[in-house]
Amino acid sequence: MLKIDRRIRKSQEALKKAVIELMLEKDFDQITIQDIADRADVSRRTLYLHYTDKFDLLDKLIEEHISNIREICESSDDAAGYTEMGLVWFEYFETHSMFFSVLLGSKGSVFFRGRFLEFFLGELEKDNSLSGGSDKDSANIRNVDIQFLGSAIVGVVEWWFKNGQPLPPDVMAQRIGNLLERNLEAR
Amino acid sequence: MLKIDRRIRKSQEALKKAVIELMLEKDFDQITIQDIADRADVSRRTLYLHYTDKFDLLDKLIEEHISNIREICESSDDAAGYTEMGLVWFEYFETHSMFFSVLLGSKGSVFFRGRFLEFFLGELEKDNSLSGGSDKDSANIRNVDIQFLGSAIVGVVEWWFKNGQPLPPDVMAQRIGNLLERNLEAR
DNA sequence: CTGATTCTGTGCATTAATTCACGACTTCAA
DNA sequence: TTGAAGTCGTGAATTAATGCACAGAATCAG
Numbered sequence: 401m402l403k404i405d406r407r408i409r410k411s412q413e414a415l416k417k418a419v420i421e422l423m424l425e426k427d428f429d430q431i432t433i434q435d436i437a438d439r440a441d442v443s444r445r446t447l448y449l450h451y452t453d454k455f456d457l458l459d460k461l462i463e464e465h466i467s468n469i470r471e472i473c474e475s476s477d478d479a480a481g482y483t484e485m486g487l488v489w490f491e492y493f494e495t496h497s498m499f500f501s502v503l504l505g506s507k508g509s510v511f512f513r514g515r516f517l518e519f520f521l522g523e524l525e526k527d528n529s530l531s532g533g534s535d536k537d538s539a540n541i542r543n544v545d546i547q548f549l550g551s552a553i554v555g556v557v558e559w560w561f562k563n564g565q566p567l568p569p570d571v572m573a574q575r576i577g578n579l580l581e582r583n584l585e586a587r
Numbered sequence: 588m589l590k591i592d593r594r595i596r597k598s599q600e601a602l603k604k605a606v607i608e609l610m611l612e613k614d615f616d617q618i619t620i621q622d623i624a625d626r627a628d629v630s631r632r633t634l635y636l637h638y639t640d641k642f643d644l645l646d647k648l649i650e651e652h653i654s655n656i657r658e659i660c661e662s663s664d665d666a667a668g669y670t671e672m673g674l675v676w677f678e679y680f681e682t683h684s685m686f687f688s689v690l691l692g693s694k695g696s697v698f699f700r701g702r703f704l705e706f707f708l709g710e711l712e713k714d715n716s717l718s719g720g721s722d723k724d725s726a727n728i729r730n731v732d733i734q735f736l737g738s739a740i741v742g743v744v745e746w747w748f749k750n751g752q753p754l755p756p757d758v759m760a761q762r763i764g765n766l767l768e769r770n771l772e773a774r
Numbered sequence: 775c776t777g778a779t780t781c782t783g784t785g786c787a788t789t790a791a792t793t794c795a796c797g798a799c800t801t802c803a804a
Numbered sequence: 805t806t807g808a809a810g811t812c813g814t815g816a817a818t819t820a821a822t823g824c825a826c827a828g829a830a831t832c833a834g
Contacts, residue, residue: 406630407790407821432811443593443792448813594791594820619781630822635783 412450414440416461419454423502428458462512465499466519468492473523482584483577490569490576493557497565504561513554520550529584549583599637601627603648606641610689615645649699652686653706655679660710669771670764677756677763680744684752691748700741707737716771736770 418439422431433454437444451457472488493500503512524546553576560572567575605626609618620641624631638644659675680687690699711733740763747759754762 403823405790405822406628410628411791433813434811441593441597444812445793445814446791449790453813590793592792592820598821620783621781631782632784632823633821636820640782 408450411440411442411446414442415447415450415457416464419457419461420499420502423506424498428454428506461499462503462515465496466515469519470523481577482580483573486573486576486580487570490560490572493560494565494569497561500557501561504558513558516557517550517554520553521546524549527584545583549580552579595637598627598629598633601629602634602637602644603651606644606648607686607689610693611685614694615641648686649690649702652683653702656706657710668764669767670760673760673763673767674757677747677759680747681752681756684748687744688748691745700745703744704737704741707740708733711736714771732770736767739766 415436418436419431422435422439431454433447434444436454436457437447440447447457451460469489469492472492473485476484476488503509504516556572556576560567602623605623606618609622609626618641620631620634623641623644624634627634634644638647656676656679659679660672663671663675690696691703743759743763747754
């Protein structure tokens with residue numbers, strides 16, 4: 401854990417917060433660099449010290465969240481069931497609900513949705529409950545299953561945010577846990 | 588209106604916010620420079636760039652508020668009645684209620700209370716309804732009246748904050764306005 | 775009292791952020 | 805089509821903030 405300069409952390413956090421807030425108000429295309437800098441209360445020049453453009457800023461923000469979720473998964477990996485795993489997911493989603501609401505709800509969300517799905521596919525890859533044979537056909541069948549479950553999870557998360565998080569994280573985790581167990585262990 | 592460097596404004600605002608927050612939690616004596624810097628998320632060194640010590644920080648914060656109120660008074664001075672004047676006061680108090688709650692509520696408030704009273708005495712000095720003669724006796728009588736009304740106002744504001752602002756600003760302004768009119772014009 | 779610990783105020787070298795200015799590019803209305 | 809206004813990305817000089825280290829003062833427990 402290397403120590404990061406306070407100023408860098410504050411500038412980046414302000415910029416990340418700013419872009420999310422602005423995406424809540426208007427389309428990503430409509431947001432200018434100046435908008436972001438103003439909202440972050442930071443010089444326009446400072447943004448360029450950290451990011452090449454607004455796309456880079458959004459990319460890095462997305463990668464950071466994906467990376468956080470991955471770390472959370474790995475740290476709470478000790479023989480945790482699917483329900484427990486789902487709980488840490490949904491708790492993370494809730495903590496950063498502004499980010500996920502914006503990026504799963506708005507029009508420009510296509511890129512993030514893909515990145516999000518990709519993450520879950522990677523997690524499912526690791527799951528040994530889904531180990532088919534090593535021949536070509538059974539490998540593809542395994543891929544079908546992975547795509548099936550990954551899309552299902554992403555779809556549920558999207559639904560959750562688009563409907564204003566109508567159920568608490570623990571209930572969501574319980575239900576997702578049940579659904580995953582049914583599909584992963586009964587084979 | 589000279590432009591102040593963004594970094595200076597942010598550092599000072601963070602430090603001022605921090606010291607108020609901390610005074611809500613513990614006695615001013617118990618607060619260390621490190622506490623303030625940590626809460627403000629700023630280097631300890633930065634505090635010394637702007638203030639000589641924590642007392643200086645608190646002093647400047649107090650002076651700033653007094654100065655703000657004075658400016659507000661002057662700008663809305665155009666033939667405004669006592670009720671109108673009281674309204675801008677109480678609206679300001681409400682906007683900065685954390686500051687006033689802390690500094691009129693805590694033990695270490697003695698200094699601020701004095702400074703606050705001093706301000707109102709100055710405002711009352713300006714009031715021509717309170718113009719006695721120029722001889723020694725009537726000047727002293729005038730001072731009695733000023734002390735009387737100044738203490739009354741401060742007392743009411745103290746009461747308002749110690750009781751969690753039980754009445755809205757406009758009601759407070761109305762009542763204070765009535766009381767001042769009764770005492771200032773009926774002579 | 776005494777030793778340990780924390781807090782304070784400061785010097786110093788380094789790094790980040792800011793302001794300002796500039797030319798190129800885009801947008802959009804006249 | 806042209807001109808005005810806004811945006812972008814960058815260079816350069818300046819200023820503010822940081823991290824670190826240190827010595828002296830204050831605080832506190834044994």
